[in-house]
Amino acid sequence: MPVGELGEALRDLVDAAVRTEVDDDELRAVAAAARELTARLRAHGREITEVARVDDPDTGERWYSPVYGPGSPVAPPLVASDSPDGRATGRVTVGKPHEGPPGLVHGGVVATLLDHVLARAVRAAGRGGLTSTLTVRYRRPVRLGVPLVLSAEIGESSGRRTTATARLVAEDDPDTVLAEAEGLFVSLRPERAASVFAHMDRPAGAWTASSDA
Known part of the structure; x- marks a missing residue:
């Protein structure tokens, strides 16, 4: 899909931008070219509150997600999957654009990745909610x-509340936990959901539905 093709090209550009050591004149020339491309994309855009036509907010799949979206220039991107028993997995190689201390992944990015697989496990089990x-x-x-x-798996569920746990390891050393997380997710009451997502023209079931709310 062209959205993914553009996203991949822009991720390459972002990576090049944060690693480049070209001279100032070349930086200025590239900045000018980037502004021209920006103007072309802005020729037909959506408002900040509008949902992208390629998204499916009822299932939670979003092409411009900053965590895994194929169309996002800032996503690592994470490749994730899940199963109805409330489990989710993700694979990712994080590059220079998400660096914290030299050579290391920023701690906030680690938390974001963990939050996503936690939420995905919750949704897979039929439980909606926000972190x-x-x-x-x-x-x-x-x-x-x-x-x-x-990897993440659902924990206890009660009413609108669901817990889940997750862990992060290196692919070549799965027995050494690098980071782990616990999350509590709460689905919104119908009236609250109507207010929070009033701008949306499609259902927001991924964040509001709950099997026994």
């Missing part, structure tokens, strides 16, 4: 350029 609390424990430094694996 209410997220507790992350950083066990080891997470290095750039290393294939990583995330």
Whole structure:
């Protein structure tokens, strides 16, 4: 899909931009070219509150997600999957654009990746909701350029509340936990959901539905 093709090209551009050491004149020339491309894309856009036509908010799949979206220039991107028993996995190699300390993945990015697989596990089990609390424990430094694996599974469910746990490991060392997380997700009451997502022209079931709310 062209959205994904553009996203891939822009991720390459972002990576090049944060690693380049070209001279100032070349930087200015590239900046001018980038502004021209920006103007072309802005010729037909959506408002900040509008949902992209390629998204499916009822299932939670979003092409421009900053975590895994194929069309997002800032996504690592994470490749994730899930199963109806409330489990989710993700694979990702994080590069220079998401660097914190030199050579290491930014801690906020680690938390974001964990939050996503937690939420995905909850949705897979038929439980909607937004993140209410997220507790992350950083066990080891997470290095750039290393294939990583995330796994999550649903915990207890009661009414609108659902818990889940997740862990992050290096693909070549699955027994060493680099980071782990616990999350609490709460589905919105219908009246609250109507207010929060009033701008949407499609259902927001991924964040509002709950099997026994």
